[in-house]
Amino acid sequence: MEKCIACGACSEKCPQKVSNEYDAGLNKRKSIYVKYAQAVPLKYSIDSDTCIFFKKGKCKACEKLCPAGAVNFEDKARELTVNVGAVIIAPGCEVFDPVTYDVYGYGKSPNIVTSLEFERILAATGPFGGHLVRPSDHKEPQKVAWIQCVGSRDIHAGSQPYCSGVCCTYAIKEAIIAKEHQKGGLDTAIFYIDLRTYGKDFERYYNRAVDSKVRFVKSKIAGIVTDPTTQNQVIHYIDEAGRRVEETFDMVVLSVGFKVSQEAVSLAERLGVDLDQYSLAKTSDFQSVKTSRPGIFVCGSFQAPKDIPHSVIEASATAAEVESVLAQSRGSLVKTKEVPVEKDVRGEDPRIGVFVCCCGTNIAGFLDVPLVVEYAQTLPGVVFADKNLFSCSQDTQEKMTDIIREKGLNRVVVAACTPRTHEPLFQETVLNANINKYLFEMANIRNQCSWVHSNDKDAATQKAKDLVRMAVSRVSLLEPLYDPEISMNHAAMIIGGGLSGITAAINLAEQGFHAYLIEKADVLGGNALKIHKSWQGEDVQQRLAEMIGIAGSHKNISVLTSTELKKVDGFVGNFKSTVETNGAEQVIEHGVAIIATGALESKPDQYLYGTEPNVLTGLEMDSRFNDKGFSAKGIKSAVFIQCVGSRIKERPYCSKVCCTQSVRNALKLKELNPDMDVFIVYRDMRTYGLREALYREARAKGVIFIRYDFEKDLVVDKDNGNIRVSFTNYALQRRMEIKPDLLLLATGIIPIRENPMASLFKVQVNDDGFFVEAHAKLRPVEFATEGILVAGLAHCPKPIDESIEQAKAAASKASALLSKEKITVEGVVSRVDEAYCVGCGRCEEACPFNAISLETRENGEKISHVREALCKGCGSCAAVCPTGAASVFHFDDREVLCMVKTAFE
């Protein structure tokens, strides 16, 4: 595998074509292949199930053609023994196979596809190059339908009773993208049961789909029938009013749900990990990544169905658990690398060496490498130029090091593949010859030249010469740089002593780091102090009390209640924050900060709330249940109203927790008084994922669910001293009235208005008032500014288990920094020439990382200052600086413009 250069010659000549599973079988691949173009590592492998040699004992075309000698037919699977202290299992899931039910007609027409197949159809790298066409005739469809809950929320054999949690949002995404692809007004319809866009910003996305005319049809599918002549699909369904309806579409997409794979089940069995009734790993709400077996942790869709951001958070949470279990042995296997001493070449005339790579035939086959070498020898400053067969091979690396020393080179250009993959390797080669790694430049003559101009050898050769000339002109101007080191304070400050803050503090303390837990109130606990049970029925008060006990007594945790954060100075590794406790200020030094300031339950100014004692919010109901003296006697009927203050114009987001909380509380009322009439008046029931079981149980126990028409008035008033709720039933389109003894308002979660943390840490909040993470999918607990993390409700509405997971994820990200003695930053950072700085502050506005800011000198002058620890070298400051004071090391104006000037000669 080390030898493979991913040139693809083997695959091109392989005679065996088989179905391409990556493109969901919609096209073919070869027996020797890479799974997909962006695969890491980018190495070809042989599928021995289909390879002609493995089947018939002859062929080996790939071995003969491979220029690198990388094909090895003798390679065998080997069993390895590894000693580890903990195990994380993340086997993922499969999707439901819709062949199981003939209702969906899957397999009867190529124009009925699964959502994963549709993803590939939409992909630029997919079977149709990203052009949306029907598989049957490659014609553009005019009407596409999505069928939701295929294999999910279905108790029939072969399906899953749970909600897969992701399909509503991905169907909306596919519909929006399909509409964008098909500029001629594609008609899209999504047939659904409940629309569950409960994730952060997902409700806005749903609203956007409605605005772009995606149709949403609440329905039950009776069957899909293919017209054999047109290959169109007729969908037979029952609408919400119970009418039978038919509609014809060109294409149907089945939104298939998650299904546990047999491999995952057998892995769990081999490891002795308990499974639940769905064959998912069994976990609890407070320990949601711990399996039944100590030391084995689980994350991803094998824990429960979930989307990307939640999977990423959960993965970091498992890392935090492992870091705490293995805290004792942290660093025990680390080996220190010997760094060669660099030669000081400043002031020397450039002595440039140019190595031109043939990359087997990948470069040499399409352009004239000897001509390029010859040309390089004529360039100013070049004292050596030669070609290499494979520049990246171990022996060539050693040869290059020798040549650099022998010829006394002080700058090096390698003309080969791309710096994106190979710059670090060659920088090390240069460093091994005692040359600073920044005195090196690559010319990309493979990916951006020979491979894309393979039919025009002259032009490719000319371009390669130009690229080498540009690289030589740049390398002669480059200056040695040294990667700055920044000291790291090993303490964390956690702002907010709710469940998230406590969780993060305990995890970091277990890892051996000191945590300052700052809480504004006089007690720890936050919103969790009011919650009765977690969704799986765990006693929140008992668990919370245990956690507060641990936080209060742990030697590594300083709990500061009645304390507010007043001022934050410094940056990652070196924060100095001022806090005030009952009027007394103190400065705390810390390396990282976790913002876990939570959110609030909204208090409505409608529906008789605050004037009627029997009108309560969800948390107030929970508090009553917590009160041992509470009795449901005398309550003959109760009504829950969902989405009070959520999913409205002023707050266009879903609060995520209220549907489950209402269902749980409805069940509790039924338990206390089985004769009570309990109604839940809702818009969409969003008991997502495994929470669907609660919804099913509530219906079985007689809780009555009524969907109300949101567009029509929902009124609560008094009638003869009774509370009266009146609304329009969505299915019947008739007004209904209920007179309950108890009215419960699912009021949703609102952020803390003008959260001081935003200005103290200079981090952003979104339009709804929740903090904006660095990347919605892949960096869900970090901010763009390094060393500042977020967890819990401050990030967006979420239930207890997910808040705990996010707090652990934040702790894991914190420990990745705290565990270092020093952090090393790339040398490519900004610098400010103080002589030219006029203190205008435009750089500060332009910087996305809070890395550059104005400082006031003693004489009152304002000067811009770079915090190298935070700088990513993007150069936005340099681009906006009106005087040229701000620039970027390695990419200053001269170092870029020399390439512009030499691009065409």
Place this chain on the structure above:
Amino acid sequence: MSEGFEPKIVAFACNWCAYSAADLAGVSRFQYPPNMRIIRVMCSGRVNPNFILKAFESGADGVLVAG
């Protein structure tokens, strides 16, 4: 403009996205005319308007900023 006109194009490409995309075009063997010279920058935000003017001054017929 004569029929044989071959424009000279300077492209400033962000290391993290457009430059990688140009690499991926190579991996996928997409063929395109050899008239463009790509200059890698760490962010398209680095591209000062002056860079674009300098490119034209140096003889470029077109400038692409991709990021």
